[in-house]
Amino acid sequence: MATLYCPCGQAHELWGEFWWTEGRYQWVFFDYEKTSETYAEQVENCPACGRRLERKNLLSGLSHEQGLPSTGARPVL
Numbered sequence: 631m632a633t634l635y636c637p638c639g640q641a642h643e644l645w646g647e648f649w650w651t652e653g654r655y656q657w658v659f660f661d662y663e664k665t666s667e668t669y670a671e672q673v674e675n676c677p678a679c680g681r682r683l684e685r686k687n688l689l690s691g692l693s694h695e696q697g698l699p700s701t702g703a704r705p706v707l
C-alpha cells in the first residue's frame with residue numbers, strides 16, 4: 631500500500647500494509663530494500679537501526695500500485 635521509511639535516516643525502504651490480523655486491523659511491515667538480507671520478509675524492527683516500527687513514526691514514500699508477492703496472509707477487505 632505504501633513505501634515507508636524509518637526516521638533513523640538510513641533510507642532503508644520498507645513496505646507497509648494495513649491488515650486484519652489477530653482480530654484487529656494493524657500495520658504490517660516488510661523489508662523493501664532489494665539489497666537487504668531480509669528483503670520481502672516481514673519485519674517488526676527497522677533492519678537498519680533495529681528500532682521498533684510503528685506507523686505513526688514512519689515517513690511516507692511514494693505509493694506503489696503493486697505489493698510484494700504473497701506471503702500467505704491476505705488482507706481482509
Ligand SMILES: [Zn+2]
Binds near residue numbers: 637638639640678679
Ligand atoms: Zn531505522
